[in-house]
Amino acid sequence: MEYQPGVCNIGPTQRRRRLLLGVVSLLSAVALVAAILAVDWPRWTLLSTIFPLYGAAMGYFQHRERFCVGFAGVGVFDVGEGTERIDDPEALAADRKRAVRLNVKSLAVGALGALAIYGVAVVGP
Incomplete structure (x- = not known):
């Protein structure tokens, strides 16, 4: 496996993480969700699940797409031979553009998941 700007910046070990x-x-x-329901907090507090759901989506997408948003932000990659710095400005720009797309996608999944959980709780029992 090799580094490909804007496509792949992590190897198997980093993907597992x-x-x-x-x-x-x-x-x-x-x-x-279980804690909110057990303590009987207001149903709107279920919307706070956006944060862990965002993390879940981000972890899944980074694993699936072999791309680390954090590495793109600091300008490094690790495809299995240790962390290396990215010196090429075009490669760095491609990585950061991809990182923004992954962030937006993960945030959308987290928000939709939180709204679904809230909707089910409001409509349900």
């Missing part, structure tokens, strides 16, 4: 981030974030969202 992103997947773990996604799983832990998803479990956090489930725990948050």
Whole structure:
């Protein structure tokens, strides 16, 4: 596996870390919903699930697309041979453009998930 600007900036080890981030974030969202319902907080507080759901989506997308948003932000990549710096301005720009798209996509998934959870809670029992 090799670094491809705007396409791939992480290898298998880093991908597993992103997947773990996604799983832990998803479990956090489930725990948050359970806690809100158990304590009987107002239903609107379920909208706070946007944060862990965003993390879950971000972890999943980074794993699936072999691309780390954080690495793009600081201008590095790690495809398995250690972290290396990106010196090419065009490559850095391509990575950062991709990072913005992944952030927007993850935020949209988190927001839609939070709205769905809220909607089900309001309509449900």
